[in-house]
Amino acid sequence: MSQAHFIPYRDFEEHSVEEMKKRAEKFYQLVKKRRTVRDFSDRPVPREIIETCLLAAGTAPNGANKQPWHFAVVSDPGIKKKIRIEAEKEEQEFYNRRAPEDWLEDLAPLGTDEHKPFLEKAPYLIGIFAQSYKLDENGEKEKHYYVKESVGIATGMLITALHNAGLATLTHTPSPMGFLNEILGRPAYEKPFLLLVAGYPEDGVKVPDISKKSLGEIASFI
Numbered sequence: 001m002s003q004a005h006f007i008p009y010r011d012f013e014e015h016s017v018e019e020m021k022k023r024a025e026k027f028y029q030l031v032k033k034r035r036t037v038r039d040f041s042d043r044p045v046p047r048e049i050i051e052t053c054l055l056a057a058g059t060a061p062n063g064a065n066k067q068p069w070h071f072a073v074v075s076d077p078g079i080k081k082k083i084r085i086e087a088e089k090e091e092q093e094f095y096n097r098r099a100p101e102d103w104l105e106d107l108a109p110l111g112t113d114e115h116k117p118f119l120e121k122a123p124y125l126i127g128i129f130a131q132s133y134k135l136d137e138n139g140e141k142e143k144h145y146y147v148k149e150s151v152g153i154a155t156g157m158l159i160t161a162l163h164n165a166g167l168a169t170l171t172h173t174p175s176p177m178g179f180l181n182e183i184l185g186r187p188a189y190e191k192p193f194l195l196l197v198a199g200y201p202e203d204g205v206k207v208p209d210i211s212k213k214s215l216g217e218i219a220s221f222i
């Protein structure tokens with residue numbers, strides 16, 4: 001017997017073709033302005049904005065609707081400092097020992113190094129965790145599906161929501177990131193996916209002069 005229960009999809013909005021073209025172009029122009037920023041201001045950001053953007057991320061499509069993510073939002077200066085110390089330890093290793101030469105060459109145009117002052121300065125660090133499974137109240141494992149894909153989509157939506165709200169972000173992946181579980185008190189079955197830094201950019205911030213591939217390079221119409 002089917003357990004499926006359906007409701008009418010009344011929220012779907014249809015637009016004229018002209019309107020669709022305008023909306024598609026407007027959205028492209030909006031997201032085109034997003035850049036990863038690596039110098040943040042310490043200007044406070046109301047928590048409500050972060051909360052609404054997280055709700056937007058939580059609407060992401062995901063495997064079997066298990067919503068296998070957790071967002072640990074850090075604004076506490078002491079915890080941010082702990083994260084910076086541990087991240088810089090890993091980054092020190094990465095830039096000076098672990099990273100293969102070609103990876104360092106690919107990173108050179110971005111001007112990144114092991115110093116991460118933004119981890120203390122930005123108002124919010126969002127630790128994004130991927131739940132490989134979930135433990136229910138009886139300690140039984142509940143399976144999750146397509147976890148990385150699902151969390152990746154939710155993260156993309158969060159980045160876009162924050163950009164749309166008027167905030168800058170930095171997708172940060174100190175590797176390995178296991179220290180985030182300990183500092184943020186997350187269980188072992190949650191894998192740190194990435195650390196998203198959010199806030200206002202520093203006054204006069206500069207970004208790497210890089211470009212995006214053309215439509216012909218990223219898509220084919222068959």
Ligand SMILES: Cc1cc2nc3c(=O)[nH]c(=O)nc-3n(C[C@H](O)[C@H](O)[C@H](O)COP(=O)(O)O)c2cc1C
Pocket residue numbers: 034035036037038110112170171172173174194207
């Ligand atoms: C999965 C992922 C990991 C990243 N890790 C880092 C990182 O650890 N440090 C950093 O400075 N930028 C990191 N970035 C940002 C990329 O370098 C940046 O998105 C890319 O250079 C394109 O620039 P744009 O975001 O301004 O378009 C990461 C981005 C992604 C998607």
